[in-house]
Amino acid sequence: MSDPRLRVIIRQMNLNDIDQVVMLDKLSFPSPWPARTYRYEILDNEHARMFVLEPGNVFEQPAQSRQLNWLDRLIDSITGWTNGHPRPLIGYSGMWHIADEAHISTIAVHPDWRGRKLGELLVWSMIRQAMRQRAGQVTLEVRVSNAPAQNLYRKYGFEVLGTRKGYYRDNSEDAYMMGVTRLDEAYRQHMLLCGKALASRFHVINEWYQDRG
Numbered sequence: 001m002s003d004p005r006l007r008v009i010i011r012q013m014n015l016n017d018i019d020q021v022v023m024l025d026k027l028s029f030p031s032p033w034p035a036r037t038y039r040y041e042i043l044d045n046e047h048a049r050m051f052v053l054e055p056g057n058v059f060e061q062p063a064q065s066r067q068l069n070w071l072d073r074l075i076d077s078i079t080g081w082t083n084g085h086p087r088p089l090i091g092y093s094g095m096w097h098i099a100d101e102a103h104i105s106t107i108a109v110h111p112d113w114r115g116r117k118l119g120e121l122l123v124w125s126m127i128r129q130a131m132r133q134r135a136g137q138v139t140l141e142v143r144v145s146n147a148p149a150q151n152l153y154r155k156y157g158f159e160v161l162g163t164r165k166g167y168y169r170d171n172s173e174d175a176y177m178m179g180v181t182r183l184d185e186a187y188r189q190h191m192l193l194c195g196k197a198l199a200s201r202f203h204v205i206n207e208w209y210q211d212r213g
């Protein structure tokens with residue numbers, strides 16, 4: 001019987017991904033990062049780790065973006081490309097490791113793919129990496145109006161640690177600083193349970209983290 005789980009790839013972001021990531025960024029944030037920021041994060045920021053999420057194969061794109069004939073599909077399934085283009089990215093995320101703190105710098109899922117636990121998969125993967133790196137805490141900033149993201153973080157034990165007044169330049173909105181500060185055995189068990197639930201939905205076929213620290 002075939003595996004009903006969605007096959008996805010999580011891999012490290014590279015320079016060839018930047019155009020797509022910037023497009024996704026524009027669909028996801030009122031103040032998207034420019035391409036040069038991604039270049040800096042990938043090439044120069046020794047604390048940064050950037051990831052992208054791809055569908056495992058071309059057949060798993062949403063129906064509206066499927067316009068390939070059988071030959072294109074065959075070629076794509078062999079090459080991993082789509083009509084001569086790299087696979088479309090469906091999400092990305094970034095994290096900074098500084099001292100014992102892991103800070104989630106960005107995360108987004110393509111609007112067509114939201115609500116399928118892919119954001120959760122990215123968050124889970126980053127926290128797991130932070131724990132592997134022996135981080136003592138995981139932190140982030142989030143708009144006070146961004147309820148979906150806050151709910152996602154709360155699911156992973158994040159609590160509001162404080163407020164940064166007027167943090168976002170586009171509309172002077174406040175940010176909540178959120179964090180998980182006890183990555184202890186109980187938290188490890190929580191991660192294990194969440195990981196099992198995610199594994200019943202996703203077959204992560206190539207999860208690759210490079211430790212630059």
Ligand SMILES: CC(C)(COP(=O)(O)OP(=O)(O)OC[C@H]1O[C@@H](n2cnc3c(N)ncnc32)[C@H](O)[C@@H]1OP(=O)(O)O)[C@@H](O)C(=O)NCCC(=O)NCCS
Nearest residue numbers: 028107108109114115116117118119120142148149151152
């Ligand atoms: C935030 C974001 C990454 C979530 O990704 P997603 O794949 O849609 O979320 P998931 O399907 O993994 O949902 C996981 C949890 O998030 C919360 N959540 C997600 N969407 C939600 C919504 N529309 N309303 C309320 N809670 C929501 C829920 O707690 C959900 O868990 P549940 O399904 O068990 O209730 C996505 O909405 C996004 O890209 N938003 C724009 C960019 C952004 O705001 N990034 C965060 C910056 S701090």
